[in-house]
Amino acid sequence: MTDCSAELKTGIAAVRHAARLCQAVQSSITAEALEKKDKSPVTIADFGSQAIVCRAIGDAFPDDPIVGEEDSAELKEPGNKTFLTRILQELSAVGLDASADDACAWIDRGGWIGEDLPGERFWALDPIDGTKGFLRGQQYAISLAMIENGQIAAAVVGCPNLPLEATARGASVDESVIASGAGSLLVAAKGAGAFVLPIEGDSDFDPASTTRITVSQVSEFAEARLCESVESGHSSHSHSAQIAGELGIVHEPARLDSQAKYAVVARGEADIYLRLPTRPGYREKIWDHAGGVLVTEEAGGKVTDIAGKPLDFMHGRELKENRGVIVTNGLLHEQVLVAVRNAGIE
Numbered sequence: 001m002t003d004c005s006a007e008l009k010t011g012i013a014a015v016r017h018a019a020r021l022c023q024a025v026q027s028s029i030t031a032e033a034l035e036k037k038d039k040s041p042v043t044i045a046d047f048g049s050q051a052i053v054c055r056a057i058g059d060a061f062p063d064d065p066i067v068g069e070e071d072s073a074e075l076k077e078p079g080n081k082t083f084l085t086r087i088l089q090e091l092s093a094v095g096l097d098a099s100a101d102d103a104c105a106w107i108d109r110g111g112w113i114g115e116d117l118p119g120e121r122f123w124a125l126d127p128i129d130g131t132k133g134f135l136r137g138q139q140y141a142i143s144l145a146m147i148e149n150g151q152i153a154a155a156v157v158g159c160p161n162l163p164l165e166a167t168a169r170g171a172s173v174d175e176s177v178i179a180s181g182a183g184s185l186l187v188a189a190k191g192a193g194a195f196v197l198p199i200e201g202d203s204d205f206d207p208a209s210t211t212r213i214t215v216s217q218v219s220e221f222a223e224a225r226l227c228e229s230v231e232s233g234h235s236s237h238s239h240s241a242q243i244a245g246e247l248g249i250v251h252e253p254a255r256l257d258s259q260a261k262y263a264v265v266a267r268g269e270a271d272i273y274l275r276l277p278t279r280p281g282y283r284e285k286i287w288d289h290a291g292g293v294l295v296t297e298e299a300g301g302k303v304t305d306i307a308g309k310p311l312d313f314m315h316g317r318e319l320k321e322n323r324g325v326i327v328t329n330g331l332l333h334e335q336v337l338v339a340v341r342n343a344g345i346e
C-alpha cells in the first residue's frame, strides 16, 4: 500500500480552497439567472475550481498528469475576455491573485486529453460534479482522485451542501436538505479506510482522530434506501423503478446530484445507488466516479458496472469497458445485479 498522506494533505487543502470559490459563486446565483438558464455561474465556478486544484496538485506533484473536465481553449477566445476577468475576480476573492495567463495555465494542467493511460500515476478531477444541482442550489461535488497502476489510491470528495452530521437514514439524502454551515469532505486512501471532515476550515487530517465512515448493514430490501440522479437523462428512472419493484424496495428513491450519492451510501444513509444507462453510446467519465468509488469501497461498499464488472480506469478519460454503475453496501449487491440483468437494460 502506497503511503498517500502527502497526496491527501495537498488534495484536502486544494478541494477546500476550491469549495470556497464554488460556495461564493453558488450563493450569487439569482432566480433570474436560473430563469434565463444562464450557465455562466457554473462555468465560472468550474474553471475557477479547476484552476485552484490543478495549481495545487501541479505544484506539489509536477510529474503527475491531471485528467480534468475543463480546458482553457474557450477562455482564450477574444469574445470571452469579460468572462475570464470574472474568473480572476472569483479567484482573487478566495485569496488567489492571478494573471489571465496564470489562470489558463493552471486550468490546462488538467487538460490531458489522450486516449490511453496518461501515465502509471495520474489524477482525475471533476471541478464541479453535478452542475445542474449547483445551479439549482442543491448538491454538487468537487471530486479529486489519484490513480496509480489502474487502482484508485487516494480520494478527496468535497460536498459543500451535504450536511456534515449524517441525519436519520433517508432524511439527509433528500435533495432538499442542504448543509447549513458545515458541509462534508470525504477522504479515502486505498486500504486505509474512509473518513469525513468538515469542508470548512483547515483542520488537519489525522486518520487516528478523524471520523471514519462505514456503509449500512442493511440486508433486507424492505428496509433498503435507494438513491439516483435527479436528472433522468443521466440515469433511467423508469428502469430503477422497475428494479426497485422487483426487489421489493418500498421507500421512494432519494434523488440527488453529483458524487454526493457515493457519499450517502458510504455513510450508510442509503444502501444502493443505481446509475442505469439512458442511451446505448454513452460512456461514463472517469472524473464522475473515481473519487466516489474509493470513498465507498473504503467504507465497505461495492461498486461495479451493470454487468457486475469492476470499473476500469485504464482507458483514458472514459470508462470505455463499462456500462452504467451499481453501488451498494456490499450485502445487497448480487441481488441488485440479478434484478438489473432481469430488467434487460442494455
Ligand code: AMP
Residues within 6 Å of the ligand: 129, 130, 131, 133, 229, 230, 231, 233, 234, 235, 256, 257, 258, 259, 277, 278, 279, 282, 284, 285, 288
Ligand atoms: P449526476 O449529478 O449524478 O446526475 O451526474 C452528473 C454527471 O452526469 C455529469 O458530470 C456528466 O458528466 C454526466 N452525464 C452527462 N450525460 C450523461 C448520460 N447520458 N449518462 C450518464 N451520465 C451523464
Ligand code: MG
Residues within 6 Å of the ligand: 126, 128, 129, 130, 287, 288
Ligand atoms: Mg461530473
